[in-house]
Amino acid sequence: MVFKEPIILKGGDSNITIKFGDDGSLYLNLYILTFEKITKSRKPQWLVDTTALRTTIMLTFDPLLIQIDGVIAAVEEIIADGISVPNEYPSRIVHLPVFYNDPLTRECAKCFNMPPNLEVMAKENNTSVDEIIRRHEAPEYFVSYTSFMFGSVGAFPIGKYKNIKNSKYKTPRTWTPPGTVGIGGSTTAIYSMKSPGGVMMLGNIPIKTYDIDAKNKHFENGNLLVHPGDRIKFHCIDANQYERLKNQRDSYAYEIESSHIEWKSYGNM
Amino acid sequence: MEICKILDPGMLCTIQDLGRKGFYTIGIPTSGVFDQISFKYGNAILKNNANDAGIEVLWGGLRLVFMEDTVIAITGADMHPKVDDAAVPMWRPIQVKKGQILTLKGPPEIGVRAYLSIAGGIDVPEFYGSRSTYLLLGRGGYEGRKLEKGDILSSFEAGNRAGLEDVNQYVIPTFSYPWRIRILLGLQKDLFDAQTLQNFGEKKWTVTDKANRVGLRLSGQEVKYHIRDGVIDSGIGGIDPSNIPTEGNPLGSIQCPSETELIVIGPDGPCEGGYAKIGTIITADFHLLGQVKPGDDIFFRPIRYSEAYRALHDQKEELSYI
Numbered sequence: 001m002v003f004k005e006p007i008i009l010k011g012g013d014s015n016i017t018i019k020f021g022d023d024g025s026l027y028l029n030l031y032i033l034t035f036e037k038i039t040k041s042r043k044p045q046w047l048v049d050t051t052a053l054r055t056t057i058m059l060t061f062d063p064l065l066i067q068i069d070g071v072i073a074a075v076e077e078i079i080a081d082g083i084s085v086p087n088e089y090p091s092r093i094v095h096l097p098v099f100y101n102d103p104l105t106r107e108c109a110k111c112f113n114m115p116p117n118l119e120v121m122a123k124e125n126n127t128s129v130d131e132i133i134r135r136h137e138a139p140e141y142f143v144s145y146t147s148f149m150f151g152s153v154g155a156f157p158i159g160k161y162k163n164i165k166n167s168k169y170k171t172p173r174t175w176t177p178p179g180t181v182g183i184g185g186s187t188t189a190i191y192s193m194k195s196p197g198g199v200m201m202l203g204n205i206p207i208k209t210y211d212i213d214a215k216n217k218h219f220e221n222g223n224l225l226v227h228p229g230d231r232i233k234f235h236c237i238d239a240n241q242y243e244r245l246k247n248q249r250d251s252y253a254y255e256i257e258s259s260h261i262e263w264k265s266y267g268n269m
Numbered sequence: 270m271e272i273c274k275i276l277d278p279g280m281l282c283t284i285q286d287l288g289r290k291g292f293y294t295i296g297i298p299t300s301g302v303f304d305q306i307s308f309k310y311g312n313a314i315l316k317n318n319a320n321d322a323g324i325e326v327l328w329g330g331l332r333l334v335f336m337e338d339t340v341i342a343i344t345g346a347d348m349h350p351k352v353d354d355a356a357v358p359m360w361r362p363i364q365v366k367k368g369q370i371l372t373l374k375g376p377p378e379i380g381v382r383a384y385l386s387i388a389g390g391i392d393v394p395e396f397y398g399s400r401s402t403y404l405l406l407g408r409g410g411y412e413g414r415k416l417e418k419g420d421i422l423s424s425f426e427a428g429n430r431a432g433l434e435d436v437n438q439y440v441i442p443t444f445s446y447p448w449r450i451r452i453l454l455g456l457q458k459d460l461f462d463a464q465t466l467q468n469f470g471e472k473k474w475t476v477t478d479k480a481n482r483v484g485l486r487l488s489g490q491e492v493k494y495h496i497r498d499g500v501i502d503s504g505i506g507g508i509d510p511s512n513i514p515t516e517g518n519p520l521g522s523i524q525c526p527s528e529t530e531l532i533v534i535g536p537d538g539p540c541e542g543g544y545a546k547i548g549t550i551i552t553a554d555f556h557l558l559g560q561v562k563p564g565d566d567i568f569f570r571p572i573r574y575s576e577a578y579r580a581l582h583d584q585k586e587e588l589s590y591i
Contacts, residue, residue, distance in 0.1 A: 009455060009456050009457075010453070010455040010456070010574070011455055011456050011517075011519045011522065011546075011549055012453050012455060012519050012521065012522065012548070012549030012550070012551065012552070012577075013453060013549075013551055013552050013574060013577040013578060013581065014519070014520075014552050015517070015519045015549075017456065017516055017517060022514070024514060048290050048291065049290060049291050049292070049293045049294075050293070050294065051293040051294060051517035051540060051541060052294065053514070053515045053516055053517065053541055054514055054515060055514045056514065056516050056517070057517075058293075058516060058517025058519070060290075060293070060517075060519070063552050063577075063578060063581055064581060064582070064585065067574070067578050068574060145294075145515070145541065146294065146295055146296055147293050147294055147295070147296050147517070147540040147541045148296055148515075148539050148540065148541055148542075149296040149405065149406075149539060149540075150295060150296045150297055150406050151296065152296050154515060154541075167509050167512070168509060168512055168526075168543065168544075169526075170509065170526065170527050171526065171527055171530065172526055172532070172544075174479065184512070184515075184543055185512060185514065185543070187514075187515060187543075192296075193405060193406065194405075195405060195539070196483065196484075196539065198526065198542075198543065198544070199543075212406075212408065224295060228294070
């Protein structure tokens with residue numbers, strides 16, 4: 001659902017964050033991506049960057065060219081002109097193998113004095129580790145944003161699924177293994193490189209989500225595997241498959257389907 | 270033109286310019302010099318272009334030998350620079366000869382980063398529109414990494430730009446300790462309780478040993494949130510009071526992930542995050558954050574937006590007097 005009136009948060013002298021809703025739904029995401037497209041197409045001189053996320057978009061501006069009230073006025077004008085979300089939105093399906101509850105992930109949790117995170121999540125959801133894995137693997141995920149780090153992904157389940165809710169780390173980790181899949185709130189995150197992080201870790205992906213040198217031919221036309229608007233399907237693999245795929249990183253043939261998504265068929269707006 | 274060879278890189282030296290802009294969507298932060306003001310003075314002193322790349326020197330220990338005659342400037346924290354055995358001034362154009370050795374021994378009494386600018390700027394390939402090193406990704410700058418012993422740096426031709434005229438003494442920035450940094454309260458400030466907001470601007474914060482270009486963790490005060498009912502924001506963010514749905518991380522924004530610690534986002538920091546933010550350092554003071562080191566005390570002062578913009582325009586004007 002999209003708020004009747006968006007909430008505009010002042011984030012300092014050079015940015016604003018616009019909150020368009022709070023349910024993080026597919027429609028809200030497509031609405032934000034559409035707003036981003038319209039804003040960029042107007043090419044305001046002061047616009048430095050846009051950061052679209054699940055419920056918000058941050059606009060970074062040049063504070064020597066414009067002050068915050070001017071940006072707010074410009075945003076209100078764009079919204080007043082109307083944001084119309086097309087029902088058919090191009091959306092590829094990218095298949096990704098995951099080794100859930102793998103030793104690397106468990107080892108990392110241990111380094112930060114945490115039990116295996118899947119155990120924490122099972123407890124917070126009153127269920128078992130196996131059930132959390134089943135719930136996570138089952139649905140299709142919509143890629144909401146890729147802005148945490150180069151090659152990272154923030155995605156959420158769409159269609160019918162059983163929810164997983166959990167806390168994040170109280171003190172964020174100073175590092176997270178590359179390829180980690182984790183959950184913070186209801187967002188599934190993929191960590192592409194060794195980086196700080198606060199979400200609970202589920203498992204590890206053995207293949208690349210980015211490749212700047214295009215060692216894997218797949219990346220010859222772009223260094224990133226997924227983009228906002230794509231969908232992801234996770235597939236549970238075991239230790240043997242994980243090792244095999246890890247060794248094939250530079251030759252792995254990605255499984256990607258061209259497709260589109262119709263938000264109206266996902267119900268609520 | 271090969272301009273110098275690194276004899277000892279010291280603690281951490283990276284090539285930086287003013288950073289890259291417009292790539293938050295694909296997770297590429299600005300990077301670039303942490304103390305933009307000191308760096309801009311360096312280029313202005315040499316009559317370089319404002320965005321010409323230089324070396325960011327952390328803490329000291331840098332030794333290098335020049336391979337050609339050139340003009341340099343050293344700005345930022347006072348590293349007690351020497352050319353061969355003679356002390357040379359900070360914030361001044363310095364003529365150096367082929368074969369001379371520059372030493373930035375450090376450590377500085379106040380501050381932690383110095384900038385070595387070279388006439389013409391350092392010649393390294395651009396990555397996403399900038400020559401800045403982004404260490405996490407291993408891209409930009411000199412082969413995507415910190416400088417090592419034996420590295421040979423090149424510079425662009427300076428043309429007639431490099432000047433030896435002296436710099437106006439009065440506009441040279443000085444650092445004063447303890448750090449006083451102005452902020453704008455905002456973003457999730459309404460999630461914090463009144464006492465926390467009041468203490469925030471009155472009591473000191475201390476920089477922990479977790480401080481680098483990604484971010485700085487500060488401790489020293491208690492941060493309290495309003496108690497919120499159950500799962501906030503439909504559970505998108507998480508179930509702890511500090512959790513919010515993921516949002517863009519402005520440069521210099523101050524996150525509060527726990528009751529006892531703050532994280533301030535630095536130039537190599539993540540472009541988004543899911544912890545509530547109490548406010549953001551004003552653009553005109555962000556460079557000061559690049560000079561604080563573990564153990565330093567910081568006082569934050571919340572100000573009004575109009576004051577933040579005035580400070581920024583004043584700063585720009587001062588720089589133009591060089």
